[in-house]
Amino acid sequence: MKPRFFRSIAAQIALLPAWLIVIFAYLGTIAWTIRISFTSTKVFPTYDFVGWKQYERLFATDRWIISGQNLFIFGACFIIGCLIFGFLLAVFIDQKIRAESVFRTIFLYPYAMSFIVTGLVWQWTLNPTLGVQQTVRNWGWQDFTFDWLVRGDRAIYVIAIAGIWQASGLVMAILLAGLRGVDQELWKAAKVDGIPTWRVYLHIIVPMLSPMFVTATVLLATAVVKVYDLVIALTGGGPGISTEVPAKFVIDYLFNRQNVGLATAASTVMFVTVLVVLAPWLYSQYFRGQRGRGA
Amino acid sequence: MSTTTMEPQGPRPSRITPARIGVYAFLVVSAAFFLLPLYVMVITSIKPMAEIRLGNLFSFPLAPTIEPWIKAWTYACTGVNCEGIKVGFLNSFRILVPSVIVSIALGATIGYALSFWRPKGANFLFAVLLLGAFIPYQVFLYPLVRMLSTVGLYNSLPGIVVVHTIFGLPLMTLLFRNFYAGIPIDLFKAARVDGGGFWAIFFRLMLPLSTPIIIVAVILQVTGIWNDFLFGLIFAGRENFPMTVELNNVVNTTTGEREYNVNMAATILTALVPLVVYFVSGRWFVRGIAAGAVKG
Amino acid sequence: MATVSIRDLEIDFGTLRVLQTLNLDIAEGEFIVLLGPSGCGKSTLLNAVAGLLDVTAGQIWIGGKNVTWEEPKDRGIGMVFQSYALYPRMTVKGNLSFGLKMAKTPSEEIEKRVAKAAKILQIEPLLNRRPSELSGGQRQRVAIGRALVRDVEVFLFDEPLSNLDAKLRTELRVEIKRLHHELGSTMIYVTHDQIEALTLADRIAVMNGGVIQQLASPKEIYRRPVNRFVAGFVGSPGMNFVDGTLSLGAGAPGFVLSDGTRLDISGYEFSGNAKDEQPATIGIRPEQVDLKEKGEDATILPISLNLVEPMGADSLVWGHVSGTQFAVRIDGDDHVTTPVTVDAFFSPSQASIFDKTSGARL
Incomplete structure (x- = not known):
């Protein structure tokens, strides 16, 4: 532990903005949101108490149920896709290849771009009338069909593909740093033992990188819950309501459909879900580790 | 020495193994996947609409134009305002x-x-x-x-x-x-x-x-x-x-x-x-x- | 049949030549130590023998077989690394058996070999632990065990004790020596620690600048270093060097120091072509100087002493000979009052004389 006797009024003053933000912008707003979710608020806050009514209505709303399912489908595809693809990229880049930095730069650049840009690019590329489908047909394959973007049962996967395109580089960068940190003598030992390279990766390296996999997963999962702009740019939630997601649900009901009570109930559900998933990880990551370091 | 010249000596003969080719093939295909949207974006932005309507997404523009860039920057419309993206x-x-x-x-x-x-x-x-x-x-x-x-x-x-x-x-x-x-x-x-x-x-x-x-x-x-x-x-x-x-x-x-x-x-x-x-x-x-x- | 023979080996890293046309023949069951400062090419040589890096030219033979192009696993070697390089998420047992499983060894055979290695290294109680739960010394035992189960006849050690504290280092050094006696395998051991080299080796190869400077028994290396580099690198505290000129004209051969003092070096056996008036350096180890008694063939060495460093069993006395710093090792019980100028004695037959420019032994 760092010594506690170095105290200063200045330190408290310096932290004042942080306290204000934490108390008002974080804790205060969360409490407020939760409070409103138990009212019948439409546009302007009314502080009555209607119990779980908003929540009952929420889970009776098709759009919310579909949003939840989509979040799950998108999340699973996106996270697993990014992890596998990103891991493969990192491993292949780690094979002492030529022009390594060129490949690295190419794999990571989409991560610098916004979801809006990502969404618009993929929307244009995959639009059935003038995009890839039409191009391939022009090349002679008249029956070629790739119209997932306008198919209600497939459009969510297109969003996942665009997401994977954008964020795989992130996983690659994180894992590559991990791979570069592996003791070179470990590789030598495995070579003397005659262990095939792929087995070294699978049995020795992957277990060693598990903290990095966890970190990457948390970062990706955070992005999944927040996903909004990508959907807006790519499908706008359509066709129909087939690609709605919770984040969009909340914004729509807050600002367009003027049903704040329902929107806050939805955001409270999001908040609690995230909290339940994250709390143990956050605790182990930041606070247990800290005690160890202080010794 | 003549008997040992047949023996292995010096560096291992460098062979281009299938594994090596596989590594580069994977990287190149992946790079294409990452670059394709960027390419499409750039190529589309310098095509006149007439060419775009043909639906050849990847083809080079026959008559490249910077007009779309000018319009996008200065007078593309957002709702009723037509001042372009520069705002x-x-x-x-x-x-x-x-x-x-x-x-x-x-x-x-x-x-x-x-x-x-x-x-x-x-x-x-x-x-x-x-x-x-x-x-x-x-x-x-x-x-x-x-x-x-x-x-x-x-x-x-x-x-x-x-x-x-x-x-x-x-x-x-x-x-x-x-x-x-x-x-x-x-x-x-x-x-x-x-x-x-x-x-x-x-x-x-x-x-x-x-x-x-x-x-x-x-x-x-x-x-x-x-x-x-x-x-x-x-x-x-x-x-x-x-x-x-x-x-x-x-x-x-x-x-x-x-x-x-x-x-x-x-x-x-x-x-x-x-x-x-x-x-x-x-x-x-x-x-x-x-x-x-x-x-x- | 596990001799190791390195023939005309050259290794370049880019444009940098790390090993220059190097030849080394190691007998069956021999314990060879490659000793040298960091960057001298000793680890490079060991890695080349293991097959972990490509050679630029030359051949490597192990057990009468040319293995220059063989994969490490097919060379019949086991290797122990400085950082232990244990597979982190496997138990000790997993570490020992992983390579055997990969080689499709029958499981009874694996059990047998693991049990045997564990017994030899006394790590049986640790078999189900993970590397993170072991101490440094235990980890290195496991690393040795991993080489042991491979049932090979050549063991390669790459600075295996460098990461351990002094006490453990001594302990494991003895252990490795015992292991060599028990197994009778050929061992090649890389270190920069001269004590390890002197205690373990049958023969030491002192390396510098990608060249083996001297290949000889520890005693020979210590007594008759072939050049100034070897003389200075081996021995602690280091050999004293004093510059002067040879005087081989009339009368007894002498060594004239820069202040004019003439040392009688009658007992010295010149090995090569020493010339009269040749600028040279005389090397005398601190323990070869006696402050009290004149031995039989001893010669007089005037020395001014000014500082005593007691080290327990013995003491180091620091002073100057002909203006050059000079150390003398005396018994810990003896007393010297400093500053004082005395006539000390040394036996020329134990000293070394080097050419001043080339550093080669004369």
Whole structure:
């Protein structure tokens, strides 16, 4: 532990903005949101108490149920896709290849771009009338069909593909740093033992990188819950309501459909879900580790 | 020696193994997957609409034109306004500069105070800040709108700067706290023994040491704030819509045929700032990712 | 049949030549230590023998077989690394058996070999632990065990004790020596620690600048270093060097120091072509100087002493000979009052004389 006797009024003053933000912008707003979710608020806050009514209505709303399912489908595809693809990229880049930095730069650049840009690019590329489908047909394959973007049962996967395109580089960068940190003598030992390279990766390296996999997963999962702009740019939630997601649900009901009570109930559900998933990880990551370091 | 010349000697004969070919094949195909959208974007933006209607997505333009770029920049319509994406570009800059400065200044100070001074409640403060980085923004939005409109900052430039500062704070604090945790505490103790106070140590000792992490922070904040859509849409107000929001409006404003070439030109223009930051900063960008990702 | 033979080996890293046309023949069951400062090419040589890096030219033979192009696993070697390089998420047993499983060894055979290695190294109680739960010494035992189960006849050690503290280092050094006696395998051991080299080796190859400077028994290396580099590198505290000129004209051969003092070096056996008036350096180890008694063939060495460093069993006395710093090792019980100028004695037959420019032994 760092010594506690170095105290200063200045330190408290310096932290004042942080306290204000934490108390008002974080804790205060969360409490407020939760409070409103138990009212019948439409546009302007009314502080009555209607119990779980908003929540009952929420889970009776098709759009919310579909949003939840989509979040799950998108999340699973996106996270697993990014992890596998990103891991493969990192491993292949780690094979002492030529022009390594060129490949690295190419794999990571989409991560610098916004979801809006990502969404618009993929929307244009995959639009059935003038995009890839039409191009391939022009090349002679008249029956070629790739119209997932306008198919209600497939459009969510297109969003996942665009997401994977954008964020795989992130996983690659994180894992590559991990791979570069592996003791070179470990590789030598495995070579003397005659262990095939792929087995070294699978049995020795992957277990060693598990903290990095966890970190990457948390970062990706955070992005999944927040996903909004990508959907807006790519499908706008359509066709129909087939690609709605919770984040969009909340914004729509807050600002367009003027049903704040329902929107806050939805955001409270999001908040609690995230909290339940994250709390143990956050605790182990930041606070247990800290005690160890202080010794 | 003539008997041993047949023996293996010197380096192993280098063979091009199938595995080696496989590695490069995978990398090249992957690179194509990553580059294709960029290629399509650029190629589309310099085609006249007549060529686009043919549906040859990947073909080179027969009659390249920069007209779509000019239109996108100067007179593409967003709703009823036809002033092009340049309005959004300027707005983004007006939002970007103060947001980046304020959030980094605040994050550095708080990170420094948390690392070295550990005032009462520091752990609680940090825990909540951290949590803020992971919680979906939707929980904060409505009360924040009400608070900001109460103090008259809703739909204003200062309003959006405040919002960016609030939500940039967790990452900035984490970044600086981790960086300062790597500085030997003995250095701080020496400064204390020499009579340095809170601000003296910060400005004279710690800040000059912080250049690398400040660069990382600037990169993260510039790309992050430039790429933001949600906050800009909700808090900036019509007058101050950032480029991402303007872009979405341009694309969704259809009077007659959708002008894909203009849309793509506008998209590239919007992506330009973060892309330039990325290509110029190179390893710093990667370092930013690592700094944000690695635990405290 | 596990001799190791290195023939005309050259290794370049880019344009940098790390090993220059190097030849080394190691007998069956021999313990060879490659000793040298960092960057001398000793680890490079070991890695080349293991097959972990490509050679630029030359051949490597192990057990009468040319293995220059063989994969490490097919060379019949086991290797122990400085950082232990244990597979982190496997138990000790997993570490020992992983390579055997990969080689599709029958499981009874694996059990047998693991049990045997564990017994030899006394790590049986640790078999189900993970590397992170072991101490440094235990980890290195496991690393040795991993080489042991491979049932090979050549063991390669790459600075295996460098990461351990002094006490453990001594302990494991003895252990490795015992292992060599028990197994009778050929061992090649890389280190920069001369004590390890002197205690373990049958023969030491002192390396510098990618060249073997001297290959000889520890005793020979210590007594008759072939050049100034070897003389200076081996021995602690280091050999004293004093410059002067040879005087081989009339009368007894002498060594004239820069202040004019003439040392009688009658007992010295010149090995090569020493010339009269040749500038040279005489090397005398601190323990070869006696402050009290004149031995049989001893010669007088005037020395001014000014500082005593007691080290327990013995003491080091520092002073100057002809203006050059000079150390003398005396018994810990003896007393010297400093500063004082005395006539000390040394036996020329134990000293070394080197050419001043080339550093080669004369």
